Amino acid sequence: MVPIVYHPRYNLTAFGLERRHPFDGRKYRRIHDALIARGIRRAGDFVVPRPVDRDELLKVHAPEYLRSTRNPEALAKSLEIPILRRLPGWTLDWRILAPMRYATGGTILACRLALEEGMAINLGGGFHHAAAEWGGGFCVYADVPLAARLLRDEGKVEKVLVVDLDAHQGNGTASIIGPWKWAEIFDVFETAVFPPVKELEDHPRPLPSGVIGQEYLDVVRDSLPRILDDFRPDLLVYNAGSDPFEGDPLAHLRLSAEDLVDRDLLVVTEARERGVPVAMVLSGGYASTSWKIHADTVEALATRFDRG
Numbered sequence: 001m002v003p004i005v006y007h008p009r010y011n012l013t014a015f016g017l018e019r020r021h022p023f024d025g026r027k028y029r030r031i032h033d034a035l036i037a038r039g040i041r042r043a044g045d046f047v048v049p050r051p052v053d054r055d056e057l058l059k060v061h062a063p064e065y066l067r068s069t070r071n072p073e074a075l076a077k078s079l080e081i082p083i084l085r086r087l088p089g090w091t092l093d094w095r096i097l098a099p100m101r102y103a104t105g106g107t108i109l110a111c112r113l114a115l116e117e118g119m120a121i122n123l124g125g126g127f128h129h130a131a132a133e134w135g136g137g138f139c140v141y142a143d144v145p146l147a148a149r150l151l152r153d154e155g156k157v158e159k160v161l162v163v164d165l166d167a168h169q170g171n172g173t174a175s176i177i178g179p180w181k182w183a184e185i186f187d188v189f190e191t192a193v194f195p196p197v198k199e200l201e202d203h204p205r206p207l208p209s210g211v212i213g214q215e216y217l218d219v220v221r222d223s224l225p226r227i228l229d230d231f232r233p234d235l236l237v238y239n240a241g242s243d244p245f246e247g248d249p250l251a252h253l254r255l256s257a258e259d260l261v262d263r264d265l266l267v268v269t270e271a272r273e274r275g276v277p278v279a280m281v282l283s284g285g286y287a288s289t290s291w292k293i294h295a296d297t298v299e300a301l302a303t304r305f306d307r308g
């Protein structure tokens with residue numbers, strides 16, 4: 001079975017957050033529960049991560065930045081939820097940062113499992129707006145660069161390809177891996193939305209607003225096989241944001257739920273046909289049905305890639 005990584009602590013359930021930010025804090029649990037309800041997995045089948053620790057975070061983050069996340073003012077800015085400024089630091093750490101550390105640990109674990117099993121999915125993570133010294137767009141910890149750096153330092157991978165198909169540019173990820181000769185990013189994103197300033201990337205594919213599913217899938221189909229053949233990564237980390245969905249309030253691309261399943265099958269299949277291990281993380285998705293799109297994708301991937 002394809003390992004699926006999940007911890008109940010991923011979920012953010014505090015302060016009526018969901019009413020202040022277009023973010024479903026229980027998205028992860030809904031996906032987990034749907035997979036069980038559909039008979040794709042049993043409760044005991046999920047792999048449980050530990051939270052990332054400070055030494056691991058220091059592999060990519062500056063100590064001053066980690067210290068600044070304890071400051072409610074700075075954190076409120078990263079998360080774009082001004083009300084958080086009024087809460088004590090310990091509450092924010094327990095209710096917001098700790099869940100993100102569990103999800104970051106989940107991304108690291110999914111990358112390790114992908115190397116062992118060929119593929120793994122973290123039902124969270126994909127905080128691609130977090131850089132070494134700043135956060136933004138609801139992202140605090142740079143989970144994907146961090147996982148890549150750890151595995152590279154352990155000698156488990158030589159080259160890592162990040163495929164970022166969230167609707168927003170993965171500016172934080174791009175800024176960290178930019179100087180790393182051994183890591184590249186292929187990023188399909190809508191130009192007109194956050195972040196306002198785009199980072200330089202190895203394989204950027206900026207899109208105008210309103211692009212429909214077929215055009216979008218053609219961009220991926222035309223680029224990804226060649227990038228895989230040229231770069232020959234030892235690991236592909238797939239940032240599978242579902243916000244290119246036509247009903248997403250934070251972007252204006254027009255993919256249907258079915259297009260997103262096709263997209264995720266396309267990415268994983270292209271990698272697996274070349275023997276490249278894939279770790280998938282969920283990243284953005286802000287529609288009320290985003291959880292269902294992710295559940296549909298994971299179901300389709302499990303159906304195609306579970307063995308025995």
Ligand SMILES: [Zn+2]
Binds near residue numbers: 166168243283285
């Ligand atoms: Zn996004």
